Amino acid sequence: MSNIPSDLRYTKSHEWVRSAHGEAPNGAVEIGISEHAQSALGDLVFVEVPEVGRTLNAGEACAVVESVKAASDVYSPVSGKVIASNAALATQPELLNQDPYGAGWMFRVQTNSSIDDASLMSAADYANYLADEAK
Amino acid sequence: MGLKTALYDTHVLQGAKIVDFGGWEMPLHYGSQIEEHHAVRRNAGMFDVSHMGVIDLAGDRTCEFLKSLLANDVGRLKVPGKALYSCMLLPSGGVIDDLIVYFMSDTWFRVVVNAGTRDKDLAWIRRHAAAFDVTVALRHDLAMIAIQGPNARKKTMPLLAPAQRIAAGELAPFCAAAFDSWFIARTGYTGEDGFEVMLPAVDAAKTWNALCAQGIQPAGLGARDTLRLEAGMNLYGNDMDENHHPLESGLTWTVAFEPGDRDFIGRQALENLRRSAGHELVGLLLDDRGVLRSHQKVVMAGTAPLPTGEVTSGTFSPTLNRSIALARVPRTAASGVQVEIRGKLHAASIVKPPFVRHGKALIPV
Numbered sequence: 001m002s003n004i005p006s007d008l009r010y011t012k013s014h015e016w017v018r019s020a021h022g023e024a025p026n027g028a029v030e031i032g033i034s035e036h037a038q039s040a041l042g043d044l045v046f047v048e049v050p051e052v053g054r055t056l057n058a059g060e061a062c063a064v065v066e067s068v069k070a071a072s073d074v075y076s077p078v079s080g081k082v083i084a085s086n087a088a089l090a091t092q093p094e095l096l097n098q099d100p101y102g103a104g105w106m107f108r109v110q111t112n113s114s115i116d117d118a119s120l121m122s123a124a125d126y127a128n129y130l131a132d133e134a135k
Numbered sequence: 136m137g138l139k140t141a142l143y144d145t146h147v148l149q150g151a152k153i154v155d156f157g158g159w160e161m162p163l164h165y166g167s168q169i170e171e172h173h174a175v176r177r178n179a180g181m182f183d184v185s186h187m188g189v190i191d192l193a194g195d196r197t198c199e200f201l202k203s204l205l206a207n208d209v210g211r212l213k214v215p216g217k218a219l220y221s222c223m224l225l226p227s228g229g230v231i232d233d234l235i236v237y238f239m240s241d242t243w244f245r246v247v248v249n250a251g252t253r254d255k256d257l258a259w260i261r262r263h264a265a266a267f268d269v270t271v272a273l274r275h276d277l278a279m280i281a282i283q284g285p286n287a288r289k290k291t292m293p294l295l296a297p298a299q300r301i302a303a304g305e306l307a308p309f310c311a312a313a314f315d316s317w318f319i320a321r322t323g324y325t326g327e328d329g330f331e332v333m334l335p336a337v338d339a340a341k342t343w344n345a346l347c348a349q350g351i352q353p354a355g356l357g358a359r360d361t362l363r364l365e366a367g368m369n370l371y372g373n374d375m376d377e378n379h380h381p382l383e384s385g386l387t388w389t390v391a392f393e394p395g396d397r398d399f400i401g402r403q404a405l406e407n408l409r410r411s412a413g414h415e416l417v418g419l420l421l422d423d424r425g426v427l428r429s430h431q432k433v434v435m436a437g438t439a440p441l442p443t444g445e446v447t448s449g450t451f452s453p454t455l456n457r458s459i460a461l462a463r464v465p466r467t468a469a470s471g472v473q474v475e476i477r478g479k480l481h482a483a484s485i486v487k488p489p490f491v492r493h494g495k496a497l498i499p500v
Binding site for chain 1: 152167168357425426450477
């Protein structure tokens with residue numbers, strides 16, 4: 001079973017969303033891809049994150065992760081403005097494989113939407129979703 | 136359910152991620168594709184390639200038959216055990232498959248063909264073999280393991296019987312020796328030294344595990360693809376197919392036009408195509424970050440309207456830490472091109488493959 005931290009919310013396209021920590025202003029969220037997603041992709045060799053200042057709509061393709069074999073889009077789980085992106089991924093894409101919920105975070109968005117929104121899954125719901133997908 | 140090799144259960148036990156490849160359930164990797172790649176470049180790795188078709192051809196006129204069937208000339212094989220890489224062509228010059236043929240005796244040649252094309256290859260070979268009274272046998276009973284890397288031969292030797300060990304140790308590159316039911320060839324698809332061993336399928340799992348115990352890293356199709364592309368070797372279905380002939384696929388060196396009276400299938404078409412400017416297959420090195428992929432558009436330097444080509448195989452090169460590709464482009468003197476990746480143009484340099492051979496980068500990066 002893959003690691004699914006209980007304090008995060010998840011999308012059907014395997015992004016995770018975290019309410020802002022101390023370093024980000026109120027209403028900001030941090031976004032990355034799940035343990036399951038990085039494992040399915042395999043060794044990542046290229047990551048493109050959205051530019052700071054870009055305005056995103058929920059569901060919009062805004063980042064790309066490429067493994068040796070294939071490229072995949074990453075979709076923003078929320079609407080809002082990009083306030084930070086993880087520059088380290090440009091030179092160390094493997095951070096996403098090694099620590100998808102920590103050093104492998106991708107970008108932060110200032111948003112008005114709540115992460116308790118019905119479109120985002122709890123950890124338990126995401127675990128069920130993965131189990132269903134595997135059937 | 137797909138087809139399975141004799142090693143399928145072993146792969147699953149070793150934690151392989153299994154994918155469909157040409158109807159076969161094959162290992163993609165056993166954890167990290169990049170580590171498997173480096174193991175082959177730096178030490179030794181092994182691949183289950185039992186899905187490939189091993190076909191034995193027998194009969195007094197086998198050599199004559201193959202001179203007519205293949206674009207390369209088996210007449211060049213003078214010493215038993217010697218191997219030759221060749222395309223098998225349609226009359227149009229399109230490539231039915233690429234293969235390796237081993238000359239074992241005047242009445243026995245062994246051919247190894249791709250998994251995805253095996254059935255059509257067999258049908259084509261059988262259709263043309265009849266006129267030469269050549270018998271065609273698909274060796275379902277064999278498995279094949281490719282052991283590749285600078286230490287591959289050294290690590291394999293202790294597992295061979297004494298007589299096999301002596302003969303295997305004396306094999307020159309691109310040569311093979313047969314012992315009863317085993318067949319050991321110093322060939323491969325990685326740009327490294329090593330063996331391809333064909334053995335009874337019933338012995339495959341035991342042998343694989345013994346090779347593992349020698350410190351040889353199991354490697355999957357993922358690493359096989361990055362290794363072959365670094366080595367500048369074509370993949371059938373990507374870099375050539377029935378709609379593309381050898382002269383526009385980087386395979387002119389495999390077409391034996393001499394002697395001029397050898398009338399192989401596809402010869403007339405290639406003679407005509409030789410005189411046209413056409414396309415060529417080149418190597419590309421991406422200047423920026425990013426990853427080249429097959430079917431991306433290549434935009435040539437020059438004046439509008441700019442001629443275009445297409446990436447046929449692209450990947451990230453773990454050895455060079457850059458993206459590399461093979462691309463079919465209009466013949467050009469230019470050294471720079473641009474490749475369209477997700478709607479944006481990125482600069483790339485035209486380079487001469489191979490990119491990497493025997494562990495060393497051959498392209499300055």
